[in-house]
Amino acid sequence: MEARKRAALCLVLLVYCVDLQSHPLKLSLCQIEYASVEKTLTIELRLFLMDVNEALVFDPDNNELGLGQPDEVPHAEGMLLDYLNRFFYIKANGKQLALKIKSMSLNGQGNDAALGLTFSYPSQEKITSIEIKNAVFTDLFFDQSNVVYVHVDDDSRSLMLNKKTPVHKLVY
Numbered sequence: 001m002e003a004r005k006r007a008a009l010c011l012v013l014l015v016y017c018v019d020l021q022s023h024p025l026k027l028s029l030c031q032i033e034y035a036s037v038e039k040t041l042t043i044e045l046r047l048f049l050m051d052v053n054e055a056l057v058f059d060p061d062n063n064e065l066g067l068g069q070p071d072e073v074p075h076a077e078g079m080l081l082d083y084l085n086r087f088f089y090i091k092a093n094g095k096q097l098a099l100k101i102k103s104m105s106l107n108g109q110g111n112d113a114a115l116g117l118t119f120s121y122p123s124q125e126k127i128t129s130i131e132i133k134n135a136v137f138t139d140l141f142f143d144q145s146n147v148v149y150v151h152v153d154d155d156s157r158s159l160m161l162n163k164k165t166p167v168h169k170l171v172y
Contacts, residue, residue, distance in 0.1 A: 026141040027048075027144075027145050027146070028047050028134070028144075029045070029146075029149075030043065030046075030132070030147070031043070031044045031148075031150075032044075032090065032130065032132070032148065032150045032151070034127045034151070036126060036127075036153055039123055040120060040122060041090075041122075041123045041127070042118065042121075043090060043097075043119040043120075044116065044118050045088070045117040045118075045119075046114050047136065047137075048113070049063075049067065049106065050111060051136075051141075052067060052115055053065070054140055055139075056080065056083060068104045068105055068116075077101060080101075081101070083136075084099055087134075087137075087138070087166075088133060088136055089133045091131040092121075092127055092129070093127060093128055097119070097121055099119060101117055101118070102120045104117055127172060128172055129170065129172065130150060130152070131167065131169040132161065132168055132169075133167045134161045134166065135162075138162060138163040144162060145160055145161075145162050146160070148161060152170075152172055
């Protein structure tokens with residue numbers, strides 16, 4: 001339950017940063033949940049759209065890709081996945097999960113627009129370890145922090161990954 005309180009605090013901080021003209025706090029949020037009853041591993045990743053645009057087209061104000069919008073260009077998701085595959089991965093029980101976006105949503109407008117990505121994987125075997133690499137935007141911003149919350153059944157943990165510490169492994 002403590003991890004859920006931290007997640008709520010992080011969301012409050014994210015909303016606070018979103019209210020500013022630009023978000024000086026460079027932050028992404030990732031939540032990983034495994035429920036043995038459903039035998040599903042779900043990953044939710046929240047990224048500021050400005051940062052995504054900076055990473056993909058080198059212009060934070062350029063919205064030509066239309067990510068998460070009805071007019072999204074055909075190659076936009078591929079560009080995003082190419083970027084994510086360089087800076088983000090999840091290994092469950094030592095096996096890297098192939099990134100395939102299950103759903104994408106866009107919340108907010110302008111500087112406070114956040115791109116939400118969901119990935120979902122069936123998992124027949126019990127999770128004994130999860131390794132997370134989340135170095136998104138550390139190639140662009142020296143102060144980028146990537147908050148990760150991991151919930152495996154009743155065990156909740158939180159991590160802060162960044163340029164110096166982009167990878168962490170949890171053992172259950």
